[in-house]
Amino acid sequence: MxxxxxxxxxxxxxxxxxxxxxxxxxxxxxxxxxxxxxxxxxxxxxxxxxxxxxxxxxxxxxxxxxxxxxxxxxxxxxxxxxxxxxxxxxxxxxxxxxxxxxxxxxxxxxxxxxxxxxxxxxxxxxxxxxxxxxxxxxxxxxxxxxxxxxxxxxxxxxxxxxxxxxxxxxxxxxxxxxxxxxxxxxxxxxxxxxxxxxxxVPETEYTIPFGSADVKREGDDVTVVTLGLHVHRALDAAERLAEEGIDVEVIDLRSLVPLDEETIRESVDKTGRLVAVDEDYQSFGVTGEVITRVVEDDPGSVEAVERVAIPDIPIPYARPMENEVVPDSEDIQEAIRATEP
CATH class of the missing domain: 3.40.50.970 (Thiamin diphosphate (ThDP)-binding fold, Pyr/PP domains)
Structure with a gap:
């Protein structure tokens, strides 16, 4: 058994x-x-x-x-x-x-x-x-x-x-x-x-409550908040930066509505640095909302903030151009380094 x-x-x-x-x-x-x-x-x-x-x-x-x-x-x-x-x-x-x-x-x-x-x-x-x-x-x-x-x-x-x-x-x-x-x-x-x-994946049925983010990787130096494909790109960035001595925490939102603000805030309280990443357009999007929720609650909790998203242009067809606008692991690494003192 x-x-x-x-x-x-x-x-x-x-x-x-x-x-x-x-x-x-x-x-x-x-x-x-x-x-x-x-x-x-x-x-x-x-x-x-x-x-x-x-x-x-x-x-x-x-x-x-x-x-x-x-x-x-x-x-x-x-x-x-x-x-x-x-x-x-x-x-x-x-x-x-x-x-x-x-x-x-x-x-x-x-x-x-x-x-x-x-x-x-x-x-x-x-x-x-x-x-x-x-x-x-x-x-x-x-x-x-x-x-x-x-x-x-x-x-x-x-x-x-x-x-x-x-x-x-x-x-x-x-x-x-x-x-x-x-x-x-x-x-x-x-x-x-x-x-x-x-x-x-268990064979038995189970549920994941909405509004419950998941810390996919624990770290002490900087918090990366992301979702979807970019969870994996953030994890790749974190593993590469670990070789440089930068310890990255990666939070997978899993749910946008409702949003698990508590998990994000607890992480930022620990690291003091926040990088928000997604594959949506930068303006008026998730990255801005995540940062705002943290900063308006406790502005003093954040020493540095960066965001990584699609620039405000239609997504190109040509592969080199699409690769340029869709954030990858290197873009996330660059943003994380930018938060370091």
Whole structure:
């Protein structure tokens, strides 16, 4: 029995496998859960987000939809208000603009607008991020865009373990949840993932509470706060800087709404230095919000601050240009060094 339990805990999964595992478990336990999106049935999702689900649950619950985000996200909102628990997938988060009214004004606000008469227990999944040369309309993250509007929770996994726990929690939540997964972390064959997102994942179901950041690496000299792909780039930067005697703490937010301010502040109180990193645009984004939350609470706690983000330009198609604007490990290292006395 002990050997069997040890094997269960130590089995590894890709992030896409972990997401699918959580979705399948929730669908078996609750017939009101269903999944809809473009190419999610026969194709299994272009980032393997629904691989294998059609065979088990059929077309009534794994639904391919026409190329009309406005219609199917609106349908998901209506289904959620009637007591179902839909998962609606945006193939790319950039397509959010097509269904902005359904997301911003219906999904996020209908509970408030109805005076609490209805809930909207739905999950909006969306592939985010660049680094594979798909140009300005398919390479954004838009963390800040989703976190900015009140009414919906926003989560971003960086590992398979987190992906499963956050997905279980998202499907069970009575509020709308935007679940943003980075395509580079999914572990699909044609888009290699960095070392790190493929982790041990228990077979049993578990949840990760929203608003619970994770200290992925402890350190005493500087705090790096980040999420998604850049958790792994920050960890790489930390290991390289350790050779220079710089001890970096890396915090994975995992959840933007709600935001775990306490974990960030405790770390900055210890290190006195803060580097905020993400793959969204620099202006009006997550990096600025993280820094502001720390500084406005206790300005004296911070001796030095840096941020690393996408410059305020459309993400280029050409690989050398895209590599220039998407922050990498070297950019994070440079920012960390800039905080050193």
């Amino acid at each position: 002990a050997q069997q339990q040890r094997q269960t805990v130590e089995r590894t999964r890709t992030m896409s496998d972990a997401m699918v595992e959580a979705i399948a478990t929730e669908m078996r336990e609750n017939e009101e859960v269903f999944y809809m999106g473009e190419d999610v049935a026969d194709y299994g999702g272009i980032f393997d987000s629904t691989e294998g689900l059609l065979e088990e649950f059929g077309r009534d619950r794994i639904m391919d939809v026409p190329i009309s985000e406005t219609s199917y996200i609106g349908a998901a909102v209506g289904a959620a208000q009637e007591g179902m628990r839909p998962i609606a997938e945006l193939m790319f988060v950039d397509f959010f603009g097509v269904a902005m009214d359904q997301i911003y004004n219906q999904m996020a606000k209908n509970t408030y607008m109805s005076g609490g008469a209805v809930n909207v227990p739905m999950v909006l999944t969306a592939a985010v991020g660049g680094t594979y040369n798909d140009a300005a309309q398919h390479s954004q993250t838009l963390y800040g865009t989703f976190a900015h509007v009140p009414g919906m929770k926003v989560v971003v996994p960086s590992t398979a373990y987190d992906a499963k726990g956050l997905m279980h929690n998202a499907i069970r939540d009575d509020d709308p949840v935007a679940y943003m997964f980075h395509k580079r972390l999914m572990g699909i064959g044609w888009l290699p993932a960095p070392d790190g997102p493929k982790t041990a």
